[in-house]
Amino acid sequence: MLSRDHGVAVDPVALEKSISKATEALLGYRQSDGHWVFELEADSTIPAEYILLRHYLAEPIDAALEAKLGNYLRRVQGAHGGWPLVHDGPFDMSASVKSYFALKMIGDSVDAPHMVRAREAILSRGGASGSNVFTRFLLALYGVVTWRATPVLPIEIMLLPMWSPFHINKISYWARTTMVPLMVLAALKPRAKNPKGVGIDELFLEDPKSVRMAPKAPHQSASWFYLFRSLDAVLRVIEPMFPKSLRQRAIDAALAFTEERLNGEDGMGAIYPPMANIVMMYEALGKDENFPPRAITRRGIDKLLVVGDDEAYCQPCVSPVWDTALTCHALQEAGGDDTLAKAKQGLDWLKPRQVLELKGDWAVKAPDVRPGGWAFQYNNDHYPDLDD
Incomplete structure (x- = not known):
């Protein structure tokens, strides 16, 4: 019935x-202690970035792990030739550029059928210059494009007062934790070690060194776009004139911010992007792989790996x-x-x-509110989520 x-x-x-x-x-x-945790699979960008991070640092090659990561990336390639942000979703330029770069980095031939399809999909949609801002920063760190292709991100932002129009506490926590170490990288402009010397010039319709800031996207407000583009132009001129002492103070402020929130092997923000940026930041500052904050964060990144018999991928968090x-x-x-x-x-x-003791970044705007939330991950006391 x-x-x-x-x-x-x-x-x-x-x-x-x-x-x-x-x-x-x-x-x-x-789990044996009564809780549940399921694999948190995102799109192809995180496992691709994991591969590129290892080669950025010139870490010893783990051929077995790279083979499994490669199997995963090839499997999730879309019918359109590129990589989507969701299963069977539409082509995404940044995911496609990073996935192609990672596969080429681990040894896939550019003449392999899946690489040819990916390259054709990217070029037919305008080429890798259509990548988003975070991908452009990655490409600049690898020397594929120049820093003229990225927005100016002055580390001196760390010293701005709370009343300023832009302040680090006025953006979301994931953006804040990602941007702080990224601003140090933007200030120091290091270059990936990249021992194989792999590049992806073939993904551009123009000389990648000629790529400049991205044009306005259809969804962007013209007034906001041109305001920030004008601000970027001004900063590009005056940033080299900033006193070195001011820059060092700002870098020190970024390090203090980071080290207060390192969060052990769970990582700052307990999410992959800031953890990867922190490792690269310490590399740029001359701290070797045994420097405790760098070493602990690097171990935390490996804890995000899901390794199976034939495939592996990196979770954005747990x-x-x-x-x-x-x-x-x-x-x-x-x-x-x-x-x-x-x-x-x-x-x-x-x-x-339940986070009952530590007042996280949220307390800047709500200093009289007592802590009481839960984090999404095992440990992330600075950033409990409202929806948890």
């Missing part, structure tokens, strides 16, 4: 079987709080004494992870 719920025909027996199977799957995936909370909610909906007992174990795991 069929029952109706909101106009949808439902077979109660089939529904009960589905719920039972789903519940068994969730209970089977539970999500145990999110996963456990949602799973406990689902188990309570499913019901049953044993199921509810397991859900309670998960909730018991969540309770002590």
Whole structure:
């Protein structure tokens, strides 16, 4: 017999079987201490960036790991020849450029069919000069394009007062944690070690060294675009005139900001982009791989890897709080004494992870509010998420 719920025909027996199977799957995936954490797969950019980070630093080649990362990147290549931001999604220029670069870096021939398809897809859409700003910074660090292709990002931003139109505390936490070490890199302008000397000039319709700032995108407001483009032009002229002492103060402020939030092997912001930028920042500052903040952060990046028998990829972060909370909610909906007992174990795991002591960056705007949120990851006390 069929029952109706909101106009949808439902077979109660089939529904009960589905719920039972789903519940068994969730209970089977539970960690030994009562919480849940599932793999957090993003798009191809993070595993591609992981490969490029290793070659940026000239780390010893791990052929077995690179082979598995390569298998993953080839599998998620889209039918359009490039790489999407979601499964079976449309072509994305930045994801495609990074994925092609990473595959070429690990030894894929530019004449291999999948590389030819990717190159044709990129060139037919205007070439790699259509990459987004973060990809342009990566390409500048590799010397593929010049720093004229990136916006001026003066490290002196770290010294601006709170009342200024732009302040580091007026942008989102993921952007803040990513930008602070990136601003140090932009100030020092280091070059990737890149021992193989791999480049991707073939992905450009023009000489990549001639690439300048990107034109206005259709979705951008003309007034805001030209305001920031004018500001960038002014900064490009006056930035070289900034006193060296001011620059050093700003770099010191960026380091102090970073080191207060390093967060052990969980990493600053507990997300991949700032962690990778921090490792490159310390490299640019002359700190070797044994320098504790760099070494700890680098180990944290490897903890984001998901390595299988044939494939591997790098997660942008982990999500145990999110996963456990949602799973406990689902188990309570499913019901049953044993199921509810397991859900309670998960909730018991969540309770002590509430951030009750440390006032994170949010306290700048709400100094009288006591802490009380949860982070998305295992540890990220400076940045609890509102939706957790």
